[in-house]
Amino acid sequence: MATFIALFAGALAYAAVLTLAAVGFLLLYKATGVVNFAHGDLLTLGGFLAWWAIDDLGWPVVPGSLLAIALLAVVGVVLERVAYAPLRKRPQMTVIVATLAAALVIRALIGIWQGSEPRRLPGPLGDGAWHVAGAAIAWQRVLIVGVTVLVVGALVWAFKYTSFGRQVRALAADPDAAQLCGVRVRRVSMGAWALSGALAALAGILVAPLTVLDLNFGFAIMLGGMAAAVAGGFGNLGGAVLGCLGVGLVQQLLGGYVLRDYAGALPYLALFLVIAVRPQGLFKTHASRL
Amino acid sequence: MTETRNTFDPAVASGADPGADPGADPGAGPETGPEAAPAADSSGADTSAAADGRAPEPSGMHMLTAGLDTLRTRVGMAPRGTVKPPVYRRHQYLGVLAFVAVTAIAGPNLVSSAEGSNLLDLWLLYSLAGLGFYWIFGLGGRFAFCQTTMMAVGAYTSAYATEQHGRPFWQSALLGALAAGAVAAVVGLALARAQHFAFAIGTLAVSQIGMVVFARTSDFTGVNGQVTGLPYPSLFGHTFDSDRSAFWLFLGVLGLALLLGVFLERSPIGREAVAARDGEMVARTAGISVRRLHLMLYVLGSVAGGLSGALLANWQGFVGVDQFGLDLGIGIFLMVILGGAGSIWGPVLGAGFYVWAPKLLQEFKEYQGVLYGALLLVMIMICPEGLIGLAGRVRGLLRRAGVAGPAGVAGVAGVAAKVRAALPGRTAAPAGASASASDSASDSASDSGSASASASTGKESADV
The missing domain is CATH 1.10.3470 (ABC transporter involved in vitamin B12 uptake, BtuC)
Known part of the structure; x- marks a missing residue:
């Protein structure tokens, strides 16, 4: 029972991590139609910026993390100006390659700035754990699940009730019609990039204390999030959350009990099967922009 | 894209562009294809025949490519001009x-x-x-x-x-x-x-x-x-x-x-x-x-x-x-x-x-x-067409600039040497290899037809 609870908590936390990563690039995808392959490296950058603020500047954990999140929002806008805005009228493949190039640059810059040795980022709640029925659940995991629920809730609310959210939804539904109706594409695009960068930093800062922070840290998480988002039906927020939950459960429970050695491959196997059987994703009902 | 008018040069970018996929716009494909193809076909054949005095492409394939160009225009991409199948x-x-x-x-x-x-x-x-x-x-x-x-x-x-x-x-x-x-x-x-x-x-x-x-x-x-x-x-x-x-x-x-x-x-x-x-x-x-x-x-x-x-x-x-x-x-x-x-x-x-x-x-x-x-x-x-495309572009520009006479040939040779020197991936060692690769490729990509690296300069003067 204790093992099950620990594994289940692990699954929930892992799903929350993937969800946090996934909402960042899904938001951007909805607003601009870009699949941002630099998102994973933004996660890494967020982690390293927080580490820099906390360790080098000596800030406390929470303000340091907030600083990193704010900085990443700025980085998001810079990326929009440098790598996306000049290519907005170009074919999508060009833009995707540009984001991949941006990912390479960001990763290399982090390597030059901080070196490649792995770090350990402190969490805001310390190293304590919550003991339930004999299982120890790290506070950080509880925090991740809580923050993820808050973030997803806030995003759903914002999509529904704010002007920005409605503009994003209009752009996702039909970019040309939205533009004709007066949606300010440029402004929404910059806002979405900033928000996406901030979400990436948030995800990176929350996940980093549970694992080691190195140059490949974010990219792996992003791939997992992308896999979950595709399995859920790309562009569909609810589907992505469910996909992340499915990936978390498959990896932790199935990998924890049965196929221990191959746990890392299980989510991808599930993803492959989903794409083979239902290429549009599990919860997709209509054609998407891709 | 105008430089590539006479070349068959499928750009990366347009190639895998999901946005241009007619599947994204169900109305575009069947509507544009058959209706617009014949018109574009005749005009395309005219220009191709006029441009290099060659017989127009086989009509089926040509209709298809012309249809594609119409499609490109419709989805907001530049038409590619006359498409020359590689077999030519x-x-x-x-x-x-x-x-x-x-x-x-x-x-x-x-x-x-x-x-x-x-x-x-x-x-x-x-x-x-x-x-x-x-x-x-x-x-x-x-x-x-x-x-x-x-x-x-x-x-x-x-x-x-x-x-x-x-x-x-x-x-x-x-x-x-x-x-x-x-x-x-x-x-x-x-x-x-x-x-x-x-x-x-x-x-x-x-x-x-x-x-x-x-x-x-x-x-x-x-x-x-x-x-x-x-x-x-x-x-x-x-x-x-x-x-x-x-x-x-x-x-x-x-x-x-x-x-x-x-x-x-x-x-x-x-x-x-x-x-x-x-x-x-x-x-x-x-x-x-x-x-x-x-x-x-x-x-x-x-x-x-x-x-x-x-x-x-x-x-x-x-x-x-x-x-x-x-x-x-x-x-x-x-x-x-x-x-x-x-x-x-x-x-x-x-x-x-x-x-x-x-x-x-x-x-x-x-x-x-x-x-x-x-x-x-x-x-x-x-x-977006890569280094190969860059070489082809330079070639196209040179040809358009209408270099003529011995001075022109010298100019072509000089610029070609410069391009070769500017190509990354070139060291003392593979210079011959990579330059020849680019050379022959751009040759075959353009219609000069001189694919062999060794013969390229002579062929160029003949072209000019």
């Missing part, structure tokens, strides 16, 4: 032979150091893998993340056949290539219905599964995915026991693969692939079996990848999981994009760049990633 370009096979000859002469003579010949071999093998990726991505328009996984499958299979069953080199290499092809066939069939992004993510899943499986199954891939102590490759009783001798083997294999590449481009398969890539709905309407075509190109490209991996394993004597990681995956993608995804010479040129750039920039080693990324960004913004 001359001396393409000779171009391959010239490339092999020039490399064979220049390579060993210019490279003297041990490291140099090592890099030369690596370049040939990466070119082979890149060529495979070009078939999948450049020609087929499908982005497969798992080219390095196919290389790993080839490497492990050939290592297994050699070590556990004592097969001779040629059999185990062939087995490696076939195993990669078999894996690709299964994956390709399973992902047949997946569209662009889903296919990319599905193949990404394959590569992630492969990573874990190779590291964990110790009886097939060795403990932790490490196989060591493979014997040198040997063929017909001759053992290729050094980098210098293996060069000949790899050059031969790459030459054969390039010949196959030219054959593909000139065959109906190549034309159908381009049509399916640029306008899937139109291609389907014209009776092209797009799925079978995609599957075939995917399997073929994977076989090239597997063969490259098998040769790499036998040459280096060991196989490790890390060799075929994400870095090389991105590297292969870089090769094809930087070199140019519109021509079989793109990957060859790009692989040269990928192999030699780190060596040239040794003092800037830590900035290498920044440089790659920035270069990729600049390239995709300024010249």
Whole structure:
């Protein structure tokens, strides 16, 4: 029972991590139609910026993390100006390659700035754990699940009730019609990039204390999030959350009990099967922009 | 895009553009295709006949390409002008032979150091893998993340056949290539219905599964995915026991693969692939079996990848999981994009760049990633057709500038030399090789028809 609870908590936390990563690039995808392959490296950058603020500047954990999140929002806008805005009228493949190039640059810059040795980022709640029925659940995991629920809730609310959210939804539904109706594409695009960068930093800062922070840290998480988002039906927020939950459960429970050695491959196997059987994703009902 | 008016130059960017896919706009395909094609057909034939005094293309194919151009205009892309099917370009096979000859002469003579010949071999093998990726991505328009996984499958299979069953080199290499092809066939069939992004993510899943499986199954891939102590490759009783001798083997294999590449481009398969890539709905309407075509190109490209991996394993004597990681995956993608995804010479040129750039920039080693990324960004913004496209563009500009007389010829030669000097991936060693690659490719990409590098200057003066 204790093992099950620990594994289940692990699954929930892992799903929350993937969800946090996934909402960042899904938001951007909805607003601009870009699949941002630099998102994973933004996660890494967020982690390293927080580490820099906390360790080098000596800030406390929470303000340091907030600083990193704010900085990443700025980085998001810079990326929009440098790598996306000049290519907005170009074919999508060009833009995707540009984001991949941006990912390479960001990763290399982090390597030059901080070196490649792995770090350990402190969490805001310390190293304590919550003991339930004999299982120890790290506070950080509880925090991740809580923050993820808050973030997803806030995003759903914002999509529904704010002007920005409605503009994003209009752009996702039909970019040309939205533009004709007066949606300010440029402004929404910059806002979405900033928000996406901030979400990436948030995800990176929350996940980093549970694992080691190195140059490949974010990219792996992003791939997992992308896999979950595709399995859920790309562009569909609810589907992505469910996909992340499915990936978390498959990896932790199935990998924890049965196929221990191959746990890392299980989510991808599930993803492959989903794409083979239902290429549009599990919860997709209509054609998407891709 | 106006420079490429007379050239058949499928740009990367438009090729795999999901936005231009008529599937995204269900009304566009059937509506534009038949209705607009005849008009565009006649005008297109006029211009092509007027421009170079040649007979217009066969009408069926031409109607199709004209229809595609109309489609492009409709979805907001520049029409490509007169499209010249590759079969009208001359001396393409000779171009391959010239490339092999020039490399064979220049390579060993210019490279003297041990490291140099090592890099030369690596370049040939990466070119082979890149060529495979070009078939999948450049020609087929499908982005497969798992080219390095196919290389790993080839490497492990050939290592297994050699070590556990004592097969001779040629059999185990062939087995490696076939195993990669078999894996690709299964994956390709399973992902047949997946569209662009889903296919990319599905193949990404394959590569992630492969990573874990190779590291964990110790009886097939060795403990932790490490196989060591493979014997040198040997063929017909001759053992290729050094980098210098293996060069000949790899050059031969790459030459054969390039010949196959030219054959593909000139065959109906190549034309159908381009049509399916640029306008899937139109291609389907014209009776092209797009799925079978995609599957075939995917399997073929994977076989090239597997063969490259098998040769790499036998040459280096060991196989490790890390060799075929994400870095090389991105590297292969870089090769094809930087070199140019519109021509079989793109990957060859790009692989040269990928192999030699780190060596040239040794003092800037830590900035290498920044440089790659920035270069990729600049390239995709300024010249999405890659280095090959850049060379073709310069040529087109020169021709348009109307260089005439002896002075003009001198000017052409001077600028061509400058372009060659400016091409990255050029060192003292491979200068002949990479320059000749770009030369012959841009030749065959333009309509001058002089594909052989050695004859290019003479031919140019004749042109002018």
